[in-house]
Amino acid sequence: MAYEAKKIEKKWQEFWDKNQSFEPKEDYTLKKKYILSMFPYPSGRIHMGHVRNYTIGDALARYYRKNGYNVLHPIGFDSFGMPAENAAIKHKIHPKTWTYENIAYMKKELFSLGLSFSQKRILATSDPLYTKFEQEFFIKMFEKGLIYIKEAQVNWCEQDKTVLANEQVEDGRCWRCGHEVVQKKMPGYYVKITSYATELLDGLEALKDKWSAQVLTMQENWIGKSEGLEFSLFLDEESGMKTTAKKIEVFTTRADTLYGMSYIALAPEHEIVQHLLDNSHLSSEISSKIKAMQNQSQRERQSAEKEGYFLGIYALHPLSGKKIPVWVANFVLIDYGNGAVMAVPAHDERDFEFAKKYNLKIIKVIEGQETNLNQAYTQKSGKLIQSAEFSGLDCNEARKKIMDYFEDNNLGQRVVNFKIRDWGVSRQRYWGAPIPMVKCEDCGIVSENLENLPITLPDDIEITGEGNPLDKHPTWKFCTCPKCGKQALRESDTLDTFFQSSWYFARFASDEKTWEQKAFDKKSVDYWLNVDQYIGGIEHAILHLLYARFFQKALRDLGYLRDNEPFCRLLTQGMVLKDGAKMSKSKGNVVDPDEIINRYGADTARLFILFAAPPAKELEWNDDALEGAYRFLCRFYERALNVRGKELLKIEQNSLNKEEKYARLKVYEALKKSEEVYTKNFAFNTLIAACMEALNALNVCKNEALEQEGFYILLNILEPIIPHICFELSEKLFECENFKKIELKDEVFVKESFNLAVSVNGKKRAQIEVLSEQSEDEILQQAKQSVKKWLENKKIVKEIYVKNKLVNLVIE
Numbered sequence: 001m002a003y004e005a006k007k008i009e010k011k012w013q014e015f016w017d018k019n020q021s022f023e024p025k026e027d028y029t030l031k032k033k034y035i036l037s038m039f040p041y042p043s044g045r046i047h048m049g050h051v052r053n054y055t056i057g058d059a060l061a062r063y064y065r066k067n068g069y070n071v072l073h074p075i076g077f078d079s080f081g082m083p084a085e086n087a088a089i090k091h092k093i094h095p096k097t098w099t100y101e102n103i104a105y106m107k108k109e110l111f112s113l114g115l116s117f118s119q120k121r122i123l124a125t126s127d128p129l130y131t132k133f134e135q136e137f138f139i140k141m142f143e144k145g146l147i148y149i150k151e152a153q154v155n156w157c158e159q160d161k162t163v164l165a166n167e168q169v170e171d172g173r174c175w176r177c178g179h180e181v182v183q184k185k186m187p188g189y190y191v192k193i194t195s196y197a198t199e200l201l202d203g204l205e206a207l208k209d210k211w212s213a214q215v216l217t218m219q220e221n222w223i224g225k226s227e228g229l230e231f232s233l234f235l236d237e238e239s240g241m242k243t244t245a246k247k248i249e250v251f252t253t254r255a256d257t258l259y260g261m262s263y264i265a266l267a268p269e270h271e272i273v274q275h276l277l278d279n280s281h282l283s284s285e286i287s288s289k290i291k292a293m294q295n296q297s298q299r300e301r302q303s304a305e306k307e308g309y310f311l312g313i314y315a316l317h318p319l320s321g322k323k324i325p326v327w328v329a330n331f332v333l334i335d336y337g338n339g340a341v342m343a344v345p346a347h348d349e350r351d352f353e354f355a356k357k358y359n360l361k362i363i364k365v366i367e368g369q370e371t372n373l374n375q376a377y378t379q380k381s382g383k384l385i386q387s388a389e390f391s392g393l394d395c396n397e398a399r400k401k402i403m404d405y406f407e408d409n410n411l412g413q414r415v416v417n418f419k420i421r422d423w424g425v426s427r428q429r430y431w432g433a434p435i436p437m438v439k440c441e442d443c444g445i446v447s448e449n450l451e452n453l454p455i456t457l458p459d460d461i462e463i464t465g466e467g468n469p470l471d472k473h474p475t476w477k478f479c480t481c482p483k484c485g486k487q488a489l490r491e492s493d494t495l496d497t498f499f500q501s502s503w504y505f506a507r508f509a510s511d512e513k514t515w516e517q518k519a520f521d522k523k524s525v526d527y528w529l530n531v532d533q534y535i536g537g538i539e540h541a542i543l544h545l546l547y548a549r550f551f552q553k554a555l556r557d558l559g560y561l562r563d564n565e566p567f568c569r570l571l572t573q574g575m576v577l578k579d580g581a582k583m584s585k586s587k588g589n590v591v592d593p594d595e596i597i598n599r600y601g602a603d604t605a606r607l608f609i610l611f612a613a614p615p616a617k618e619l620e621w622n623d624d625a626l627e628g629a630y631r632f633l634c635r636f637y638e639r640a641l642n643v644r645g646k647e648l649l650k651i652e653q654n655s656l657n658k659e660e661k662y663a664r665l666k667v668y669e670a671l672k673k674s675e676e677v678y679t680k681n682f683a684f685n686t687l688i689a690a691c692m693e694a695l696n697a698l699n700v701c702k703n704e705a706l707e708q709e710g711f712y713i714l715l716n717i718l719e720p721i722i723p724h725i726c727f728e729l730s731e732k733l734f735e736c737e738n739f740k741k742i743e744l745k746d747e748v749f750v751k752e753s754f755n756l757a758v759s760v761n762g763k764k765r766a767q768i769e770v771l772s773e774q775s776e777d778e779i780l781q782q783a784k785q786s787v788k789k790w791l792e793n794k795k796i797v798k799e800i801y802v803k804n805k806l807v808n809l810v811i812e
Contacts, residue, residue, distance in 0.1 A: 001638075001641055002634070002638070003633060003634045003637035003638065003725070005600065005601025005602075005603065005604065005633075005724070005725075006598075006601060008601075008724050008725060008728045009112075009114060009601055009602050009603070009724040011728070012114070012723070012724045012727045012728065013111065013112070013114060013724075015727075016114075016116070017111075017119070020119070020120075021116070022061075022065070022071075022073065022116040022117060022118055022119070023118050023119070023120055024070055024071060024072045024118060024528075025070045026511070027070065028523065028524070028527040030069070030070035031068070031069050031070065032069060032070045032071070032072070032527065032528060032532075033060075033061070033064040033069045033070075033071050033072075033532045033533070034071075034072045034509065034528045034529070034530070034531045034532045034533075035057050035060050035061040035064070035071065035072070035073045035531075035532065035533050035535075036057070036072075036073075036074065036505055036508065036531045036533070036534050036535070036567075037053050037054050037056070037057035037075075037534075037535040037536060038053065038534070038535065038536030038537070038540060038544070039075060039076045039077055039078050039501070039504065040077060040078065040106065041077070041078050041079070041081060041083070042077045042078075042079050042099055042102040042103045042106055042124070043083060043102065044102045044105065044106070045105070045106065045109065045592070045593075045594070046106055046109045046110060046593055047576075047583060047590065047591075047593065048576040048583060048591050048593060048609070048621070049537070049575060049576050049583070050110075050593075051113065051576075051593050051605060051606075051609055052573055052576055052609050052615075052619065053535060053536060053537070053573055054075075054110065054113065054115050055113065055115075055605075055606045055609050055610060055721075056535055056571065056573060056610070056615050056682065056684075057073065057533070057535045058073070058113075058114075058115045058116055058117075058606075058720070059610065059678070059684065059720040059721055060533055060535075060678060060682075060720070061073035061116050061720075062116055062719060062720035062723060063674075063678040063679075063720045064678075065116070066716070066719065066720070066739050066740065066741075067740075067741045068740075068741065072118065072121075072508065072509065072528050073116055073117055073118060074117060074118050074121040074122070074508040075110065075115070075117040075118075075122060076121075076122055076123040076124060076125070076504055076508065077103050077106070077123075077124040077125065077126075078125055078497065078500060078501050078504075079099050079100075079103065079124040079125050079126040080125055080126050080431055080432045080433060080494075080495075080497050080500055081431065081432070081497045082160065082162070082429060082431070084096075084098050084099050084431045085429060085430060085431050085463050085465075086177075086465075088431075088463035089463055089464065089465045094459070094463075095430065095431040095463065096126070096431075096457075096459065099124075099126060099431075100124075103124055107122070109593065109594065112594075112597055112602060113593070113597070113602045113605065113606065114602050114603070114606070114723050114724055116723075120512050121508055121512050123504070123507065123508070125433075125497075125500035125501065125504065126431075126433075128454045128456050129454070129515060129516065130500070130507065131433045131434075131453075131454040131455075131456065132453045132454035133507075133518075133519035134433055134495070134499065134500060134503070135433065135434070135435075135436040135448070135453045135454055135455060136450055136453060136519065137503070137519070137555065137558070137560075138435065138436055138447075138495070138499075139436055139447040139448065139450065140558050141191065141554060141558070142437075142447055143447065144557075144558065145192065146191060146192045146195065146554055147189055147190065147191055147192065147425075148189070148190055148192060149187055149188070149189055149190070149445065150187070150188070150190055151185055151186065151187045151188075152185065152186070152188065152190075152424070153183050153184070153185055153269055153294075153334070154183070154184055154185070154186050154188065154424065155169050155181045155182075155183065156181065156182050156183065156184035156186070157174040157177065157179050157181055158179060158180075158182065159174060159177045159179030159465070160174060160177055160179070160429070160465070161428055161429075161466060161467045161468065162427055162428045162429050163186065163188065163424065163426060163427060163428060164181060169181050169300070171300070172296060172300050181295075182295045183269075183294050183295050183296075186426075188424050188425075188426035188493070189424070189425050189426045189435060189437075189493070190422040190423060190424050190425070191422060191423040191424075191425055191499075191550075192422050193420065193422055193423045193546075193547075193550050194418060194420060194421070194422050196550055196553050196554070197223055197225070197418040197420050198225075199553060199564075200219075200223055200420075200546065200549055200550065200553075201220065201223045201225055203549065203553075203564060203565055204216050204219060204220055206564075206565065207565065207570075210568060210569045210570065211567075211569070211570040212570065212572060212616070214538070214541070214572075215538070215541040215545070215570060215572060218541045218542050219541070219542060219545065219546060221419075222419065222420060222542050222546065223418055223419065223420045223546075224418055224419025224420060225416065225417075225418055225419075226253050226416070226417050226418075226419075227253065227414070227415075227416050227417075228251055228252050228253035228254070228255065228414070228415065228417065229251070229252055229255040229402070229403050229406060229412050229413070229414060229415070230249065230250070230251045230337075230338075230412055230413055230414075230415045231249075231250060231318055231406055231411055231412025231413075232247040232248065232249055232250075232318070232411075232412070233247060233248045233249075233250060233264060233315035233316065233317075233318060233324070233340075233342070234246060234247045234315065234316050234318075235247060235248070235313060235314065235315050235316070235326075236313075236314045236315070236316055236323060238313075238314075239313035239314050239315070239326070242276070242281055242312070242313060243272050243275050243276065243281075243313060244275065245271070245272050245275070247315075248264060248266070248272065248315055248326070248338075248340050249338040249340060250264070250337065250338060250340045250341065250342045251337035251338060251340075251415065251417055252342050254344065254347065254348070254399070255399050255402040255403050255406070256365075256366070256384065256390075256395040256396070256398045256399035256402060257344040257346075257347045257348075257365055257366065257395075258318075258319065258342070258344075258365075258387075258402060259319070259320065259363070259365045259384075259386055259387040259388065259390075260344040260345075260346050260347055260363045260364065260365035260366075260386075261317060261324060261342050261343065261344055261363075262324070262343060262344070262345060262355065262360055262361035262362065262363050263324060263325050263326070263327055263343045263345075263355070263360050263361075264315055264324055264325070264326045264327065264340060264341065264342060264343060265308060265327050265328070265329035265331070265332045265340070265341040265343050265351075265354070266311070266326060266327070266328050266329070266332060266339060266340050266341075267328075267329075267332040267333055267334040267339035267340070268290055268293040268294045268328055268330065268332075268334075269294060269334040269339065270328070270332075270334065270339045270340060272311075272313075272326075273290060273311065273328050276311055276312075276313075277290060277291070281312065282309075282311070282312070286309045289307075289309060290309065290328055293307065293328070293330050296330070298333055298335075301330045301331065301333075302331070304330060306329065306330065306331055306350070306353050306354045306357055307329070307330045308327045308328055308329035308330065308354060308358065309327060309328055310325055310326075310327050310358075311326050311327060311328055313325075313326045314326060318406075318411055318412075319388065320388070325360075327358075329341070329354060331350055331354070335421045336417070336419055337417055343355070343360075344363075344365075345360065345361075345362045345363075345376065346362045346363055346364040346365065346366075346376060346377065347364075347365070347366060347376055347377055347378055348376055348378065349375075349376045349378060351376070352375065352376035363386065364377070364385065364386070365384055365385055365386050365387050366382040366383070366384060366385070366395050367382050367383050367384075367385050368381065368382040380395060380396060381394075381395065381396075382394075382395055383395070384398045390402060420546075423496075423498075423547065423550075424496070425495050425496040425498075425499050426493040426495075426496075427493060427494050427495065427496055428467075428468045428492075428493055429468060429494055430457065430461060430463060430468060430469040430470055430494070431457075431494070432494025432495050432496075432497065433494055433495045433499070433500060434455045434456070434457060434470070434490070434491070434492075434494055434495075435491040435493050435494060435495055436448040436453060436455050436491075437490075437491040438479060438481055438482060438488045438489070438490060438491065439488060439489045439490075439491065440481035440483065440484060440486060440488040441486070441488075442481070442484055442486060443481055443483045443484050443488075445491075446481065446482060446483045447482070448482055449482045452482070455490065457470075458470075458473055458475075458476040460473075461473060468492055468493070470490075470492040470494070471492045476490065477489050477490045477492055478490075498543060498544065498547050499547075501544055501547075501548070502544070502547040502548045502550070502551040503548070503551045503555065505529075505531055505534075505548065505566055505567070506520060506525060506529060506551075506552075506555070506560075506561060506566070507519070507520070508528075509524060509525045509527075509528035509529050509531075510524055510525050511523075511524040519560060520560055520561065525561065525562075526562055529561065529562070529563055529566070530552075530563045530565055530566050530567060530568050531566060531567045531568060532568050532569065533568070533569045533570075533571065534566075534567040534568075534569065534570050534571070535570075535571045535572075535573060536570075536571075536572065536573070537572060537573065537575070538572040538573075538574070540572075541572060545567075545570070548566050548567070549565060549566060551566075552564070552565060552566040571615060571616065571682060572616060573615045573616060574613065574615070574616055574617045574618040574619060575618050575619070576609075576618075576619045576621060577618055577619065577620050577621065578590075578591060578620070578621040580620070583621070591621055593605060596626070600626065600629075600630045601630075601633075601724070602724060603633060603722040603723070603724050603725050604626065604629050604630045604633060605626075606721055606722055606723075607629040607632070607633065607688065607721060607722050608625060608626045608629040610684035610685065610688065610721055611625075611629060611684065611685050611688045611689075612625055612685070613685060614682070614683050614684075614685055615682050615683075615684065616682075632692070633722065633725060636695070636725070637725060637729065639695075639699075640711055640715075640729045640732075640733065641732075643707055643708055643711045643733055644704050644707075644708050645708075645732060645733035645734060646733075646734070646735075648705075648708060648709060648712060649704065649705035649708055649709075650705070651664070651705050651706060651709060653745075653747045653748065656703070656706070659697075659700050659701055660701050660703050660706055661748075661752070662697055663694070663697035663698045663700065663701045663703075663706060663710070664706055664709070664710075664748050665748055665749065666690070666693055666694040666697040666698075667694045667697075667698070667709070667710045667713050667714065668713070668744060668745060668748045668749065669690060669694070670687065670690040670691050670693075670694045670713070670714065670717055671713050671716075671717060671742060671744060672744055673686065673687055673690050674687055674717045678720065684721065687717070687721075688718075688721065691714050691717055691718055694710065694714060695710075695714065698710045708733075711729070711733065712733070712734055712738045712742075713738070713742055715729055715730045715733075715734075715738055716730075716738045716739060716740075716742055719739060750772070751772060752771060752772055753769050753770060753771050753772065754769070754770065754772070754804055755767055755768070755769050755770075756768050756769075756770055756779070756783065756804075756805065756806055756807055757805070757806040757807070758783045758786050758787050758806070758807045758808075758809070759806060759807070759808040759809070760787055760790045760791070760808075760809050760811060761808075761809075761810060761811060762808060765786075765787045765790055766783075766786040766787050767786075768782055768783060768786050768807075770782060776801055779801060779807065780799050780801060780807060783807040783809070784796075784809065787809065790811075791809070791811065794811040794812070795811060795812050796809055796810070796811050797810050797811065797812050798810035
């Protein structure tokens with residue numbers, strides 16, 4: 001009987017659906033596993049990256065479920081966002097209609113892969129019920145001071161009329177529409193993630209060996225803790241009159257290099273720079289150059305060639321009193337420190353590069369091994385020179401003493417700075433969660449009453465691509481003030497979509513029967529959290545994971561959650577490539593999962609995607625390998641139909657011949673490997689290879705009992721990877737009794753013989769096979785016999801036997 005993938009897969013998907021096979025149990029005394037793959041944006045169709053992500057998670061969920069665990073394995077959709085509005089403009093369709101039609105289609109695609117998701121806990125972040133509790137969190141955070149309003153320079157896309165995060169600016173253009181991005185000052189809502197910076201950084205320690213070192217390093221660098229000295233540089237009298245400012249606040253981590261300061265560099269947005277621009281104190285050419293810098297994103301500036309201009313003003317060195325020229329430079333960030341840098345080119349590579357370009361002084365103040373000035377000496381070792389009374393001190397000792405001096409004389413203070421900035425969450429678009437705030441002329445900006453949530457979006461809007469439709473709606477924004485009852489206006493900004501994806505993991509963990517009443521059911525959430533295994537792309541290593549970690553801590557402090565971290569273990573899977581490039585429609589190298597499933601079946605797609613490469617590595621698409629996976633399943637199916645079913649026949653290990661013992665060993669080696677793969681290293685490709693090796697070994701034997709046991713075990717091992725075919729064959733042969741934990745048999749791993757290297761004077765001369773029951777004397781005798789030509793006319797002075805490894809004969 002030929003393998004009919006479509007028929008088999010339809011049968012078992014209907015069976016699982018009818019029997020609600022993958023719903024988590026409500027018995028909270030059971031051992032549990034919460035397996036979560038990052039949920040998708042409902043763009044319309046799944047791609048092979050989705051297939052890889054969800055197949056990995058599904059294999060783990062099925063493994064634990066089969067081994068007696070209560071498993072939560074949910075799916076949802078990150079369904080707010082700009083693409084829906086772009087589709088509305090392009091196709092003249094409402095964003096909501098487009099989004100939910102896509103969700104319906106993608107759900108069908110995902111379940112056609114046989115993914116064992118809970119169907120009762122499916123959610124979309126654009127669901128009003130989800131928005132209700134998200135708005136509740138926003139209000140609670142606002143009341144606690146974790147969300148505040150400030151005016152700040154933002155990346156503004158004039159085309160989309162929206163604020164962009166730095167990460168959404170690519171080569172100076174909007175990542176969505178490609179329009180040029182400019183800097184604009186706007187009020188907005190900010191999440192005070194910096195108040196958790198220390199805890200976010202310290203928490204990484206507990207994730208070591210559970211998250212990849214690469215991700216941990218990326219998070220650590222993004223948080224960017226630095227300890228140093230903050231002090232003031234006073235402007236000279238003439239400069240002060242020109243700028244109306246008295247001083248410049250700077251921060252440095254290298255107080256020991258203070259006497260090497262040869263210029264000060266300000267960020268293009270610094271208030272002093274802006275004052276000089278506004279009052280025409282700079283030439284038109286320099287002014288236009290600085291304004292061009294201001295319209296560059298931070299990412300662009302960091303990758304651009306160093307650029308700067310002298311501002312015609314001077315500051316006084318805080319210790320020597322010397323005049324220091326003040327420049328504007330594109331490498332200085334307004335958000336770090338105070339937007340001002342004390343530049344020491346002799347001991348900082350960036351400062352050195354800038355100084356060389358503009359022929360500025362380079363003053364060496366640490367005597368290091370490198371004596372030339374062709375490069376900066378950045379090592380934290382050596383004695384200070386040209387540093388007044390601090391000369392001669394070791395630079396590390398000097399750093400401490402200089403900071404002490406500043407604090408003792410009220411010149412400055414020790415501070416800790418972080419590179420991470422507060423998170424701007426205001427977006428000027430329609431398709432997002434409305435920010436639940438009200439603007440009242442008498443009361444100012446106040447939060448909506450909780451009983452009025454959710455604040456939902458109006459359906460009767462028109463998306464034109466210009467401005468925010470919520471601002472133009474004739475009635476939606478008009479409301480009454482929740483505090484005084486007078487006429488007021490709703491906030492028309494909506495939330496950044498990262499806000500939605502930062503807490504969905506906890507919503508999944510809450511008993512769905514309580515979703516209408518509360519954000520989280522304490523009993524179920526305390527049982528399921530934290531997530532045991534989280535799976536997703538490396539591209540989310542910083543922002544999504546950092547925001548989710550923040551939300552966990554903030555919601556803990558607000559009394560909603562218990563744990564400190566949301567995700568215990570993290571697996572970041574590699575991208576799926578074709579012809580060496582990431583699959584994309586623009587490159588014409590997309591492989592449609594629907595076509596694969598229709599032609600070969602879901603199990604073929606799953607087998608290929610897990611066999612082609614280790615999960616953390618990039619996977620190169622290969623049509624021949626896909627065909628090979630299908631042919632393997634055909635052979636596997638046809639071979640299984642000849643296996644004797646029902647009760648297992650008894651096998652006497654001692655009665656098996658050498659080939660049979662080898663085949664049985666290979667089956668049990670695959671079983672042993674399966675635990676390691678499913679619970680530790682996720683090297684599914686090696687497990688599949690081990691199963692293939694075991695099948696090849698069984699092919700050589702003609703032992704009915706051995707073949708029966710082999711398929712009993714191999715179907716168990718492979719069920720998480722190719723579930724449909726394994727369910728079909730296990731039902732036919734064993735009534736699925738093999739879908740349980742199978743114990744290893746020690747007798748199978750006992751070797752009757754083993755190979756030993758035989759060396760003469762430490763040089764390998766032969767290899768012998770010896771029986772396990774042979775004595776040491778017998779082994780030595782056999783070893784000597786194998787190398788007798790090297791022993792002729794020689795005297796053996798020492799015989800060394802390292803058990804089960806080697807024999808070494810020392811001769812003279």
